[in-house]
Amino acid sequence: MIGMEPSSSSAEWKPTASQEEQWALERHVFHIYQLFCNIPPKSQAVMLELQRDNHIEYLMKGLRHLGPSFSVLDANRPWICYWILHSIALLGESVDDALESNTIDFISRCQDQHGGYGGGPGQMPHLATTYAAVNSLITLGGHRSLSSINRGKIYSFLQRMKHPSGGFSMHDGGEVDVRACYTAISVASALCILDKELTQGVGDYILSCQTYEGGIAGEPGSEAHGGYTFCGLATMILINEANRLDLPSLTDWLVFRQGVEGGFQGRTNKLVDGCYSFWQGGAAVLLQRLHEAGDLFQSHALQQYILLCSQVEGGFRDKPGKSRDHYHTCYCLSGLAAAQFRWSKDADREPLPGLVLGPYSNLLEPIDPLHNIVFEQFDEAREFFTESQHCDDA
Numbered sequence: 516m517i518g519m520e521p522s523s524s525s526a527e528w529k530p531t532a533s534q535e536e537q538w539a540l541e542r543h544v545f546h547i548y549q550l551f552c553n554i555p556p557k558s559q560a561v562m563l564e565l566q567r568d569n570h571i572e573y574l575m576k577g578l579r580h581l582g583p584s585f586s587v588l589d590a591n592r593p594w595i596c597y598w599i600l601h602s603i604a605l606l607g608e609s610v611d612d613a614l615e616s617n618t619i620d621f622i623s624r625c626q627d628q629h630g631g632y633g634g635g636p637g638q639m640p641h642l643a644t645t646y647a648a649v650n651s652l653i654t655l656g657g658h659r660s661l662s663s664i665n666r667g668k669i670y671s672f673l674q675r676m677k678h679p680s681g682g683f684s685m686h687d688g689g690e691v692d693v694r695a696c697y698t699a700i701s702v703a704s705a706l707c708i709l710d711k712e713l714t715q716g717v718g719d720y721i722l723s724c725q726t727y728e729g730g731i732a733g734e735p736g737s738e739a740h741g742g743y744t745f746c747g748l749a750t751m752i753l754i755n756e757a758n759r760l761d762l763p764s765l766t767d768w769l770v771f772r773q774g775v776e777g778g779f780q781g782r783t784n785k786l787v788d789g790c791y792s793f794w795q796g797g798a799a800v801l802l803q804r805l806h807e808a809g810d811l812f813q814s815h816a817l818q819q820y821i822l823l824c825s826q827v828e829g830g831f832r833d834k835p836g837k838s839r840d841h842y843h844t845c846y847c848l849s850g851l852a853a854a855q856f857r858w859s860k861d862a863d864r865e866p867l868p869g870l871v872l873g874p875y876s877n878l879l880e881p882i883d884p885l886h887n888i889v890f891e892q893f894d895e896a897r898e899f900f901t902e903s904q905h906c907d908d909a
């Protein structure tokens with residue numbers, strides 16, 4: 516009742532750990548925004564500027580260190596290649612010939628003799644690292660890079676990963692989940708080897724992962740999450756079955772994942788994180804393209820979170836207080852690209868720039884949002900694979 520003294524039970528009320536975390540983050544982010552508002556417009560423009568040179572320096576250094584001596588995240592090296600190369604491509608830059616050649620050689624050494632790529636030379640092939648390796652080689656582009664991919668053997672690997680549930684296993688005897696479906700179908704689509712044998716049952720599996728909240732979980736019975744929602748939705752679009760999903764409830768779930776900080780959270784009641792700028796922002800773009808719908812998220816607020824809260828001097832981070840890394844750099848930049856363009860229903864047409872926060876020089880290269888590869892490189896690869904061999908439609 517209004518005006519009543521707190522009862523003994525409300526006096527005992529204490530916030531939960533996640534409420535405290537949420538409030539601490541809000542205070543931190545609002546402090547940044549307050550600083551931003553209290554400085555002259557000229558300095559505001561500086562704060563909103565994409566620090567291209569610093570990002571490129573950070574990324575190039577990361578790629579050069581990816582040689583044989585690299586031991587951190589040892590089973591992840593194709594991923595590090597992809598996060599770095601895709602970030603460089605989004606910034607409209609490319610690597611020099613020597614670095615390009617070394618990277619192609621390195622990724623080729625991760626290719627298994629029976630198809631697919633492992634996390635490092637001699638490691639067992641895995642769907643996630645196969646996706647990362649293929650996306651890296653497409654991003655590098657050119658004959659040497661594209662022809663280094665053994666598409667026939669990748670097809671056999673994908674067939675071998677097919678699971679009786681309709682989904683895919685991440686590796687021989689590995690877990691079956693929505694990530695595996697996405698990485699398998701994305702690779703097959705990008706390499707023009709997608710056929711009915713691969714798509715059979717995939718839609719049923721993804722449908723079984725859509726939850727009561729509307730988002731998509733990693734596996735049946737789990738919690739809806741942005742990472743898996745992007746993977747599930749992109750997969751359904753690639754196999755032409757998106758309309759089987761409950762799209763209104765998916766849309767409803769997604770639009771409520773953008774927080775007061777401007778960034779996205781991955782799931783209900785969790786903190787916002789820069790990487791969901793792509794997983795959730797990319798999924799929103801896919802929904803917008805499906806329906807030719809208006810904006811499903813606040814593009815201005817998302818760009819503000821990425822530039823003011825995730826951007827550091829060279830690289831991007833999850834949130835203030837965290838350190839930069841290549842994963843967050845890749846997905847903050849991918850999310851920024853998702854927010855900067857207008858997405859037309861015609862997937863073959865290059866998207867046009869929309870609202871660009873900060874100086875116009877912040878504008879990134881557009882992406883193909885289904886595969887998360889820069890549009891121009893994706894287009895080149897499609898042409899290369901269609902011309903070099905047959906391209907089977909599913």
Ligand SMILES: CC(C)=CCC/C(C)=C/CC/C(C)=C/COP(=O)(O)OP(=O)(O)O
Pocket residue numbers: 643694697698740741742743746780781782785786788794
């Ligand atoms: C293509 C590919 C391999 C996609 C991967 C998609 C992806 C990012 C899945 C997320 C996995 C997950 C449940 C993270 C939760 O981490 P957390 O509990 O630390 O984070 P949270 O609090 O933000 O949920």
Ligand SMILES: [Zn+2]
Pocket residue numbers: 788789790791833843
């Ligand atoms: Zn993150």
